[in-house]
Amino acid sequence: MATAVAEELLLAEERMLAALAYLQCAVGCAVLARNRETNLAYGRHASPSFRVRVPARAAWVVQELPSLALPLYQYASESAPRLRSAPNCILLAMFLVHYGHRFWLVVSGYVDKHPFRSYPKESQKTRRHWIQNTKGRLI
Secondary structure, eight states, rough: OOHHHHHHHHHHHHHHHHHHHHHHHHHHHHHHHHHHHHHHOOOSSSSSTTTOOOOOOHHHHHHHHHHHHHHHHHHHHSGGGGSSHHHHHHHHHHHHHHHHHHHHHHHHHHHHHOOOOOOOHHHHHHHHHHHHHHTTOOO
C-alpha cells in the first residue's frame, strides 16, 4: 500500500515537473515573439526613463535567494524523502556550500575588491585592444 502511494506521488511529481517545463518553454516563446514585434530595448540599451535602478548586490541577492532558500526548505520539510539518501545529501550539501560561498562573497563585497580573472592582468590590455580592433564583429 505504501509503495503504491509513493509511486503515485512520484508520477504526480514527474507530471507536474513536465507541465512546468512545458509552461516555461511556452512563456519563453511568447516573450520572444512579443519582444520581436515591439523591439523593446532592455538592460543597458533601455532609455533612462524606463529603468528602475536597483543596487547590484541587492539584485543579485533577490535573484539567487530562491536557489538557496528552496533547497533548504525542501530538506527541512518532510515533503522530499528522497533527499534523505546519502548521495542526495552529499549533492545537496555541495550545492548549499557552493551557493553559501557565492552569497557570502557577493554580500561581503569581496568580489568587488578582488575580481576573479580567467586571464592575467597583462593580457587584459591586448585583449581590450583586440576587441576594439574587431569593432564588435565576431571573427
